[in-house]
Amino acid sequence: MEDCSVAGIPAQAYWGDPLASVSTPALMLDLDAFESNLAGMAALARRHGVALRPHAKAHKSSEIAKRQMAAGATGICCQKLSEAYPFVAAGITDIHISNEFVGPRKVRMAVELARRAALSVCVDHVAQVDALGSAAAEAGVSLVILPEIDIGQGRCGVTRFAELAALVERVSRHASLRFGGLQAYHGGIQHEASAEQRRTAAAVAAEKTAQHVAYLASLGVACPVVTGGGTGTAEFDMQTGVYTEIQPGSYIFMDRHYGGIEWQGMWQPRHSLFIATTIMSTAKPGIAVCDVGLKGVAVDSGLPIVQPGRHGALQYAAANDEHGILRTASDDRRDRLGEQLLLIPGHCDPTANLYNQYVCFRGERVEDVWDIDARGLSQ
Amino acid sequence: MEDCSVAGIPAQAYWGDPLASVSTPALMLDLDAFESNLAGMAALARRHGVALRPHAKAHKSSEIAKRQMAAGATGICCQKLSEAYPFVAAGITDIHISNEFVGPRKVRMAVELARRAALSVCVDHVAQVDALGSAAAEAGVSLVILPEIDIGQGRCGVTRFAELAALVERVSRHASLRFGGLQAYHGGIQHEASAEQRRTAAAVAAEKTAQHVAYLASLGVACPVVTGGGTGTAEFDMQTGVYTEIQPGSYIFMDRHYGGIEWQGMWQPRHSLFIATTIMSTAKPGIAVCDVGLKGVAVDSGLPIVQPGRHGALQYAAANDEHGILRTASDDRRDRLGEQLLLIPGHCDPTANLYNQYVCFRGERVEDVWDIDARGLSQ
Numbered sequence: 001m002e003d004c005s006v007a008g009i010p011a012q013a014y015w016g017d018p019l020a021s022v023s024t025p026a027l028m029l030d031l032d033a034f035e036s037n038l039a040g041m042a043a044l045a046r047r048h049g050v051a052l053r054p055h056a057k058a059h060k061s062s063e064i065a066k067r068q069m070a071a072g073a074t075g076i077c078c079q080k081l082s083e084a085y086p087f088v089a090a091g092i093t094d095i096h097i098s099n100e101f102v103g104p105r106k107v108r109m110a111v112e113l114a115r116r117a118a119l120s121v122c123v124d125h126v127a128q129v130d131a132l133g134s135a136a137a138e139a140g141v142s143l144v145i146l147p148e149i150d151i152g153q154g155r156c157g158v159t160r161f162a163e164l165a166a167l168v169e170r171v172s173r174h175a176s177l178r179f180g181g182l183q184a185y186h187g188g189i190q191h192e193a194s195a196e197q198r199r200t201a202a203a204v205a206a207e208k209t210a211q212h213v214a215y216l217a218s219l220g221v222a223c224p225v226v227t228g229g230g231t232g233t234a235e236f237d238m239q240t241g242v243y244t245e246i247q248p249g250s251y252i253f254m255d256r257h258y259g260g261i262e263w264q265g266m267w268q269p270r271h272s273l274f275i276a277t278t279i280m281s282t283a284k285p286g287i288a289v290c291d292v293g294l295k296g297v298a299v300d301s302g303l304p305i306v307q308p309g310r311h312g313a314l315q316y317a318a319a320n321d322e323h324g325i326l327r328t329a330s331d332d333r334r335d336r337l338g339e340q341l342l343l344i345p346g347h348c349d350p351t352a353n354l355y356n357q358y359v360c361f362r363g364e365r366v367e368d369v370w371d372i373d374a375r376g377l378s379q
Numbered sequence: 380m381e382d383c384s385v386a387g388i389p390a391q392a393y394w395g396d397p398l399a400s401v402s403t404p405a406l407m408l409d410l411d412a413f414e415s416n417l418a419g420m421a422a423l424a425r426r427h428g429v430a431l432r433p434h435a436k437a438h439k440s441s442e443i444a445k446r447q448m449a450a451g452a453t454g455i456c457c458q459k460l461s462e463a464y465p466f467v468a469a470g471i472t473d474i475h476i477s478n479e480f481v482g483p484r485k486v487r488m489a490v491e492l493a494r495r496a497a498l499s500v501c502v503d504h505v506a507q508v509d510a511l512g513s514a515a516a517e518a519g520v521s522l523v524i525l526p527e528i529d530i531g532q533g534r535c536g537v538t539r540f541a542e543l544a545a546l547v548e549r550v551s552r553h554a555s556l557r558f559g560g561l562q563a564y565h566g567g568i569q570h571e572a573s574a575e576q577r578r579t580a581a582a583v584a585a586e587k588t589a590q591h592v593a594y595l596a597s598l599g600v601a602c603p604v605v606t607g608g609g610t611g612t613a614e615f616d617m618q619t620g621v622y623t624e625i626q627p628g629s630y631i632f633m634d635r636h637y638g639g640i641e642w643q644g645m646w647q648p649r650h651s652l653f654i655a656t657t658i659m660s661t662a663k664p665g666i667a668v669c670d671v672g673l674k675g676v677a678v679d680s681g682l683p684i685v686q687p688g689r690h691g692a693l694q695y696a697a698a699n700d701e702h703g704i705l706r707t708a709s710d711d712r713r714d715r716l717g718e719q720l721l722l723i724p725g726h727c728d729p730t731a732n733l734y735n736q737y738v739c740f741r742g743e744r745v746e747d748v749w750d751i752d753a754r755g756l757s758q
Contacts, residue, residue, distance in 0.1 A: 008464050008467075008468065008491070009461050009464045009488075009756070009758075010484065010487065010488065010491075012758065021484070023461075023482075023484040023485070023758045024758065025757050025758065057700065057701065079700070079701045080670075080701060082388050082402075085387050085388045088387075089387065099659075099701065099702075100659045100660045100668075101659050101670070102657060102658070102659045102716055102717045103402075103657060103717055105389065105400070105402040106402070108389065109388075109389065112387070112389075124660055124662040125660070125661065125662065125716055127716060127717075128716075150662065150663070154663065154666075155660070155663075155666075155668055155699065155702055155704065156659075156660035156662060156668050156702070157660075157662055158662050159662070159663075163662070187699065278481060278482060279481070280478075280479045280480050280481045280535075281479045281503055281504070281534070281535035281536075282504065283503040283504065283529065283535060283536055283537050283538070283542070284529070284533065284534075284538070287533075287534075289479075289534055289535050291459075291480070291757075292757075294677065294679050294726075294728075294729045295728070295729055295732045295755075295757050296757050298673065299679055300673050300678055300679075300698070319679070320534065320566065321436065321458070321728050321729060322436065322458045322459060322478065322757065323478075323534055323535070325534065337481055337504055337506060337507075338481045338482055338506075347673075349673075349674070349700050350673040350674055350700060353674045353733070354732070354733075354755060354757075355755060356755050375755075376674075376733060376734060376735050376754075377388070378404050378670075378671075378674050378675050378701065378733075379388075379391065379402045379403065379404065
């Protein structure tokens, strides 16, 4: 079950099994918390009259995307073209590629996806528009184009009105393309610790977005879609009235990074994503060694933490390739060999991208196992 | 080709294609450099009369392991049990699990693997010995046990003679188990910048190892195998005369981390592992945005570097989930949209673990594509 292509490896988990029997390392999804997060964000979007287009880059699993759609999502975002294939194959046919891409191989993927899905894509260069327009015309498909504007992230997207106007004009030259509105995302403000600072930063970003919408309106160009926003600012983004849809990803999982910011007064997702690990060496006083290291948890946003409350004062102190070094309390004399822990990863997206499956549990039992079918699909 | 389970995604690369046509991000293997590394370490081991048991955790590909065996390797190391399955399936039947594990699920895997391979495993706790002994007896298989001694790493492995003696004695109680010798690895010294410091540190570690071998000899216990050593200290490890076999992993690839240490006078591997990336946004002055971020390169040992010499003064400055921010020289006014670069990853092992395939090239052409069939197999 861990990898369908390798015959012989025993399944990592069986339906109905107790958690302690799961073969570690395992990426664990607490279904109660997950479903609460799913419903919470959907309710928030409904309340504000904003469409919800969850970002599938966070989970890369069509099982999760199907549940997001069932909870009322208008479609999903993907960050890469190859990432979109398993979702289309699973019957999700409204996909926004919230990112730029370039080159004939990528353009061909966009055209192929557009045969089976309503596909919108981002551009920030006229050469991208022309390549898409020609390929779509040749294939007889239609693509929706959302130019990306940079509202503070300093990464992709145009910053000047004239550049935006040039992109919109360029789109209009291609009968195979349709201008759909704007992509406007500011990832840099999602993790601001203070909720008040996030509110202010989100308002500034939304104001920039609104200026671009108004500018296009002054040219007689309407924006049917204005898409952006993320987990950390979702509630504020919705309140601005600027975005027609928001695209949070991490809200279904949470992670240590998001868990560490202030959510005061906001709707706050629960931790649903964990890594099950087993202590496999206790030969040293003061430490316990577990079986999750760099290949089992992303450390770009900090080390994982041990789920509080169950295991005393164990602290994940260092990640080697396949080992995690846990520091034990100085008065802790227990031999913890074989003890299973749950870790909260520092950063959910790149952590989920390490695994082939979610082991889904409710309470103390395994309920299901879901493939991460877009794992590693980064083209 | 990117993932066999997802129908419809175009192949990432085709045999004979020019490099520029590879769909990025792609994990690229320079076959000339790879073969040179393969032969170089094998020659070194032969010259010193030491067996070579390359660590497959670095590459996780049976295609590479088969080439290591063809170059004279005595077998391979795996760090995890599930990791070993695709290698056994590919016909590699001499495998050392250079790590501890615990629990009935893991013990069952060891017993299953032992049905089809000569399997040795590590222990540092008597409970592990008893669990393996009972399960092996029940299954009617034989396991070779290499207790791990800690020679400075401070992670797994026993540190005291009495503990080692207890493990050896415990092994002798089980007819299904055979004491095979010692596992003695010091990862912490592999990346010491100064070659002289590495030589000294390797000598200290080998001396500790030799003391344990001598201690067991004083009990009348011979060590047929003393296995350890890594890429950074391989040449020094071989010279000590303490190890019967060495287990380097990264030598086939190199990475920025290993590339940054001093190799003066030693045999030095060449960079064979790269990540092909494409610049997909040039909307901002001073930066170019490429399509490789945290999901395409491990950053635990530092950011990747742009392959020198081809692209002027481009510097990989920051990794977002799916984006890399490249800083351009202040006088660089080129529009680099669509330009393909090769990156040297900071750390090869966890980077290779992100990809499903190696795109193998020679000169400027794709020659082959190899599956990373043990990718993500971390149980």
